[in-house]
Amino acid sequence: MLRRPLSCLLPRTISRYFSVSAPLANKPLPPRLKIPDADLTVAYLKGSGPGGQKINKTNSAVQLSHKPTGIVVKSQATRSRSQNEKIARQLLAERVEHLQKGDQSRTSIKADRARRKKASKVKKSRRKYRDLEEGAQGASGGRGGEVEGGGGDGDGGGTASAQEGKV
Template identity: 45%
Template sequence: MPRNSSFRIPVRCFVSTSYVNYAIPKKNKMPPRPKWLIVEEEIDEAFLKGGRGPGGQKINKSNSKVQLTHKPTGLVVTCQYSRSQEQNRKRAREILALKLDELQNPEGCRTAIVNERKTKTKQGKTKKANKKYKVLDEERMKTKEEEHEILSNFIDIDAEFDSHVKSTLNSTTTGEKGPV
């Protein structure tokens, strides 16, 4: 049976028009991923049988888990990202390079810059939220003041009624007619 175009469901795509920067440096100012820090003679590489992760039961039988030990620093990195030993080797080397870069240059390393960007973004979002709630609180206080002003302009009906009843009672006890 041929497909009929009248049965297709329209899909709408919504694009955010908010261009908030939060004072984050441009993406091209990120330092490159460090690869030059790893010297092959300084690394011990071992392949282990994996215990957890993607791959099902096969992961328990194959030596796809990679463990790299950097001899001078004693850093140990294990990686079992996928079932492929080659992908795990590549990923473990990237992680080891990032860790070595972090040890050699703590302020200017890639992870420090990424963390700084995250905190700046978080601070910007917090400022925006606080500003929003501050505006809402100001509006709420303004409406409360207006309501109080309106209510204070009205005559207190209960007090007026009580004074009318008292004057009527006083007038009946004295024999005069009260205000009607």
């Protein structure tokens, strides 16, 4: 049986707008740390802050303590106790993993990727503006000489030389 690429199956109008190439795959992240329930102490507390009566009268905030490390995490992100417990477990797992693995932890790898992506973006932006400046200098350099040499009044020549002095 002959295999055809996906682009052959799509109508021409659609295949022009969508690329069929596979995205570049990043190295997969390590699996999330699983913390056994025996190592946790769960406490449900009354919340504080904005939210009014629902927050102040119900025990919807969750505080998790990890017995082996002594790390304590409190979550009051939502009004739901179950959602707060889920968020607190994720935060606790991230902190324990960071304590155990250091730079090899999931959060450190994510932060490193974000930092590198931002640095690449900044580098690309600097390169773009540097190329634009070089193009403007090359174009204004020829005009600036003509303005200074042929101009009788000092306004045109003065602004061209002031611009060249700033760059």
